[in-house]
Amino acid sequence: MSVLKILNTIFPLVKNVFNESSTNQDVYKKLGQPIVKKCLDGYNGAILTYGQTNSGKSYTMFGSEDAKGVIELAIDDIFHEIDNCSDNKSFNLSLSFIEIYNEKIFDLLVEKKHELKIFESQGEAMTNQRQVAIKTKKEIHKILLNGNRNKHIASTAQNDQSSRSHTILSLNIESTNSLAEIKSSKLFLVDLAGSEKPDNAKASFNEGLHINKSLLALGKIIRQLTDKNVNVKNLRFRESVLTRLLSSCLGGNSHTSIICTANLLSLDETFYTICFARNAEKVKCRPVINSIIDDSKEVSILRCEVKRLQGELEIERTARRGKLFSVNTTYVIKEAKKRIRSELDETFTQQTPKVFIKSLTRDEKMIKSLQHELEKMKLENEQMKGESEKLKTDLSECNGKFKNIEIENAFLKSQIKREEQKKSKVLLKCKVLKEKLIGMKEKKLKENSGNSNSTMTDESSNYNEFIIGIAKKNEIDAKNIEIAKMQNELNVLKSQLEENNEIHKQTEEKIKSQLNSLLDAYQIIQRQLYENTKHIEQVTLERDNASNLVLALKENFKTSMCKTQEYYNILIKQKKEQEENFQQKTNVMKSEQLKDFLKMQEHYEKQFNALKICNHNQKLKIDQLEEKLNELNDSKKFINERKHEHEKIKFIKQHFEMKLCEKVKYYEKLLIEREKELVALKNLQNNNDNKCAAFGKLLITN
Ligand SMILES: Nc1ncnc2c1ncn2[C@@H]1O[C@H](COP(=O)(O)OP(=O)(O)OP(=O)(O)O)[C@@H](O)[C@H]1O
Known part of the structure; x- marks a missing residue:
């Protein structure tokens, strides 16, 4: 049982765990086949391999000579379905094969390497890679073989054949049924580059940096997708080319399997892989059938x-x-x-x-709030720009320091070279001198031996030879002293050289450590710079979107304002017309009224004059009346004076009246009595008349 399996039984890590004895077939059956079947039904699908370097991702995906990989097994299944489908159903297959190397996209189906452009179509990131129509399995194998040859592969500390890029093989499957229903799906088969610790070599360091950066972005997206509060639309897929191209497979319209590979050589990498797998397991995709009808x-x-x-x-x-x-x-x-x-x-x-x-x-x-937000974003952007400027200056400073150190280093190296050259020169000189010395010594010895054998006949010649000998000896001594001096110098130079070597070693170590720390700082700054530029890009994008929205709203507002303005203009026109009409009417009315008014004025003036006359007359009358009043007052006085007499007369009159009334009443009563008597007499007369008539009749009858 593998360590991973043991770990999984103790702490349940992820759902499907395989060990070393599991084959690619086992892995494919569990994680690949269901996806392929879904793709044949019209759903999009994706199978990815993720894990540390040398953990078997490419082996799982592409297999080996003895064992088929996931890609080959998937192709087998697809062709099995095509061969065994009903007559009414037909399939069209096409594929593309790309790699993402150092954040650049290259077409693996094209011999000549040139960077592909990335663009958005219907909200999906696309590239203009070559699409090849496929009819047979053989064609695919050939294409894969050629494509794999074009891939960026290098030997690293961990893997002789390490993939230095992410490869994406996408299969387009199109099926048409008897009802002319076209189902179109895409199957992504992705072999990601392995996460790794930075290598010191510059090329692989850069590669590693880009690989790690894109894998970090992928991990981040997966982590964010597990957060229910995060909106998929707000995720920063643009942070790397990989996440941008795989955005539909990550929580989108696709059934996705991620095969995570691990080896236990690096426990922290294994730990990261397990964390990634656990997060990835929680992500929920929303696949739908992609069907079209002719x-x-x-x-x-x-x-x-x-x-x-x-x-x-x-x-x-x-x-x-x-x-x-x-x-x-x-x-x-x-x-x-x-x-x-x-x-x-x-x-x-x-x-x-x-x-x-x-x-x-x-x-x-909305426009106001958006403008406010825009202002805020602008401010943020400015701040970010400031920060990024600062970082850039820091970076350029670091670069400057780095260059200085490099120059110093080169200078020291050249110095060391010069010293070494000097040393070799001195050594050469020493050698020459030694050889000379040896030659001279030999010569002297020969001369000495020659002298002992010969007969000393001539004393003066002996003496001369002796003198020459002494001179030669002196010369040799002087040369010896020179040699000793040179030896000393050589020793001094040697010790200096050693010291220099020591200093050189120390400075080299110092430079190396400084270089490492600078590289670390440079890396951090580069990362920060990248993140900042990305953030700035994002912010600018958001700002652009917001400004676009604002512009659109403004446009809307403008059009609506135009409409209102038009409406307002019409109203103003109408108002003007009405005013003009009104003015005309009032003018007409005014002239008519003026006429009336003049007439009235005339009339009133006449009336006024009449009234004036009347007034005058009235005044006259008043005067007359006043006169009369005075007269009346006088007469009143007179009357008042006579009043008493009048009262008396009145009293007498009343008295007479009363008496008269009494008399009238008496005579009235008397009249009534007389009338009554008259009536009685009349009745009596009538009776008598009747009696007379009756008597007459009686007389007649008699
Ligand atoms: N299950 C396995 N059975 C046999 N050999 C395997 C298995 N898994 C991996 N290997 C071998 O291990 C080595 C590394 O595997 P592979 O190249 O697939 O790793 P990788 O994860 O793709 O590495 P990198 O990320 O560096 O490209 C290869 O030689 C491969 O044949």
């Missing part, structure tokens, strides 16, 4: 469907004694239509201005 065929299908439904409707109508039903329904529909139309008319006539004003104010508010 228009012309769809029309004929729909026509058939309409006919069928019409037939059904007819049957239904006759079954329900259709006439009444249809009349009722049409009536109901008509009524509903009328109602809806009237409601709509009402809303349009009554609500539109309100709605329009509301939307205007809402738009205004």
